[in-house]
Amino acid sequence: DTVNNILAMKVDMVVMRHSASGAAHFLQQHLPDTAIVNAGDGTNEHPTQALLDAFSIQEKAGTLEGKKVVLIGDIMHSRVALSNIYLLKKMGAEVMVAGPPTLIPKYIAEALGVIVEYDIKKALQWCDVANVLRIQLERQKKVLFSTLREYNLAYGVTRKLLDSIHKEIIIMHPGPINRGVEIDSDVADSSNSIILQQVENGVAVRMAVLYLLAERRVNN
Secondary structure, eight states, X not given: OHHHHHHXXXXXXXXXXXXXXXXXXXXXXXXXXXEEEEEEETTTBOHXXXXXXXXXXXXXXXXXXXXXXXXXSOOTTOHHXXXXXXXXXXXXXXXXXXXXGGGSOTTHHHHHOOEEESOHHHHHHHOSEEEEOOOOGGGOSSOOSSOHHHHHHHHOBOHHXXXXXXXXXXXXXXXXOOBTTTBXXXXXXXXXXXXXXXXXXHHHHHHHHHHHHHHHHHHO
């Protein structure tokens, strides 16, 4: 019924966020003449977030080629992580995933060509950029770590931890932030953080996606 309603409106584009992985692809099969923008499907992908993340790194660091980027946290349930891995590797960056073993897919290294690290300090010592991902309790069907407090102690990005690695790294987060869980406030709000720039860049990047899709439809 929802698809039929969309067809009746004769729309040119649909921006779709859905809890089911593959929902945008399913809709595209029924609306072949309509541009579908995937705004996040289940635990699969979030393409425009990857675009704005990559743009934000390039804006801050000058290039993506050869940069070492670590994705930290709930990799298992993160659609942001998968889209970031695909795009960053395509642009020449090295990618690592870090977090508890229970939150990292077992075969991700072999399947996607990324480095896996379970020691958060080693991951931060390795990287140029740390993209800290939200713990997604709403998508976890079973207990995958003891408590949020213990997660913060073992895997949280804290000021004390950053000071101990003796190097400057770029801090990112797709938001919304769980302050005091995966990242502490004094890190999220620090001069190394580009989190708010990510949000600002997201507006321009998504405007560009809509513009390019609309232009393509006009030209066709």
